[in-house]
Amino acid sequence: MAKTLAVATDLWRSFQRERGIVTAIQGCSFRIHAGETIAIMGPSGCGKTTLLNLIAGLDVPSSGQLDWPGLGPFDTLRPERIGVVFQSANLMPALTAVENVALPILLTSGPDAETRALTALATFGVEALAAKLPEQLSGGQAERVAVARAVSTNPQLIVADEPTGQLDQASAVLLVDRLLAWGRQSGSAIVIATHDERMAAKMSRIWWMRHGKFESMVERSACTGAG
Ligand SMILES: Nc1ncnc2c1ncn2[C@@H]1O[C@H](COP(=O)(O)OP(=O)(O)O)[C@@H](O)[C@H]1O
Ligand SMILES: [Mg+2]
Known part of the structure; x- marks a missing residue:
């Protein structure tokens, strides 16, 4: 049985806004196991980003329980155990591509940060852009660098928010x-x-x-089932 990385029970997340309360997540329960690949789909505003932020430990639920039994305590989750790809790449503007990718490694005091960052860039075919600043990259190139940054610490869980929005279909698939x-x-x-x-x-x-709710949860492969 694969290790359970995250367990959520009856998660709710509300936001106070000027015109009242918006409840973005309404009673979601789920488990995430090692090796699973999960697509979160649904119309704009249905709660995808809010849910990803909760899973990544970037936000806390208004109520319900969320634990990371296979990953460790809350304050050790990022960037070592969970890698995050933000919707608009969100690279640090004053750092080159390779420096952006090296940053999470440096934050975890990992050795060989630059070499490992270059390897991560090469994995996504953008090692030639290592010395470029984010403003010199196209949207799609920045997305590839952002994915390289998310994997650079070898995390056990990757959370990615529409990571290919700037890429054409063929590049997105790649x-x-x-x-x-x-x-x-x-x-x-x-x-x-x-x-x-x-x-x-x-x-x-x-x-x-x-x-804010799961309408359906489709299993495509028996070996990654619930439990
Ligand atoms: N920080 C926030 N403050 C107020 N409302 C928010 C905030 N984040 C999300 N929401 C609201 O929660 C709902 C879900 O948003 P979101 O999770 O971004 O959906 P999606 O990613 O599926 O488009 C929307 O109604 C959105 O306006
Ligand atoms: Mg979103």
């Missing part, structure tokens, strides 16, 4: 194929919010969301 290959090799779990059904079809599970 990037996700490389990320999935990286995940198979490392045994890590990968959770991706996406609108792309072709990409979702490559994942072992699809969680369909609507109005």
